[in-house]
Amino acid sequence: MENDEKLINIRNNKEYHCPVEATLDVIGGKWKPLILWQLKEVEVIRYNKLQQNLHGVSPRMLTKQLRELEEDGLVNRKMYPEIPPKVEYSLTEFGKTVAPILEALCDWGSEYLGRQCTLGQEK
Amino acid sequence: MENDEKLINIRNNKEYHCPVEATLDVIGGKWKPLILWQLKEVEVIRYNKLQQNLHGVSPRMLTKQLRELEEDGLVNRKMYPEIPPKVEYSLTEFGKTVAPILEALCDWGSEYLGRQCTLGQEK
DNA sequence: CGCCTTACTATACTTTTTGTTAGTGACTAT
DNA sequence: ATAGTCACTAACAAAAAGTATAGTAAGGCG
Numbered sequence A, B: 001m002e003n004d005e006k007l008i009n010i011r012n013n014k015e016y017h018c019p020v021e022a023t024l025d026v027i028g029g030k031w032k033p034l035i036l037w038q039l040k041e042v043e044v045i046r047y048n049k050l051q052q053n054l055h056g057v058s059p060r061m062l063t064k065q066l067r068e069l070e071e072d073g074l075v076n077r078k079m080y081p082e083i084p085p086k087v088e089y090s091l092t093e094f095g096k097t098v099a100p101i102l103e104a105l106c107d108w109g110s111e112y113l114g115r116q117c118t119l120g121q122e123k
Numbered sequence C: 001c002g003c004c005t006t007a008c009t010a011t012a013c014t015t016t017t018t019g020t021t022a023g024t025g026a027c028t029a030t
Numbered sequence D: 001a002t003a004g005t006c007a008c009t010a011a012c013a014a015a016a017a018g019t020a021t022a023g024t025a026a027g028g029c030g
Helices: A019-027 A032-042 A047-053 A059-071 A099-113 B019-027 B032-042 B047-053 B059-071 B099-113
Strands: A044-046 A075-080 A086-091 B044-046 B075-080 B086-091
Touching (some): A019 B032, A032 A059, A032 A075, A059 A075, A099 B019, B032 B044, B032 B086, B032 B099, B044 B047, B047 B059
Antiparallel strands (some): A044 A086
């Protein structure tokens, strides 16, 4: 690429060649957009509930993705010192900034691939 | 999920649980958003040039992703019966509908992860 | 006492995805 | 005759993702 300026992720100093690539490094992956979407919809959710809503992601994968999102500052993890344990996940303020991406993903999926479906806002 | 309606991809009859998932099935993957972004920027591009601009995707991956995008109706492949061969890729009208997603990815990357960079619009 | 609960972790394994390298066909330029 | 061009394929290797199952801590409940 002739015009190949550098793009630096200010949060971890990684280098990219274009902003799209940088974004994908943070919210790419099979489950992350789904997790973020879920958190955006329900605001606060517990681990087991989240797992159910992602129709059966394994605990191994879910934990891994959540940890990475936490590290990247998109997700809050709040644990209550109770028994049995209680842990709540939610978006950070920074995490909320990805909303436009999630909405674009949702809109396109609804409009071009099938028919609308409303997400489970239980209770 | 209590409210678990079905979403069907009208192009291949696959079933999903939410529109975001459906979208990811089409434009997810390590290289697809980058390919689509590139095509959106330059409109028409040849194979080798595309490979360079994606700074070193392997031919195997590039071909695979292009084929899938073609199958899903997002990308045109036009080959000229010349020697050496010449093949041009571009977005279909349907492919152009993903622009809002790509822009959202780009905007977020620019705004939250580093500083703007302009893509190589050579010549 | 023994079972239930939640949010995981650990281990082992299989499958899928991604990457590396070399090579091909057919013509053109040297 | 040899090297170069382009757009790929083929064969293989490595990495990531996914599956299955078991286990843990520590208190509540019957």
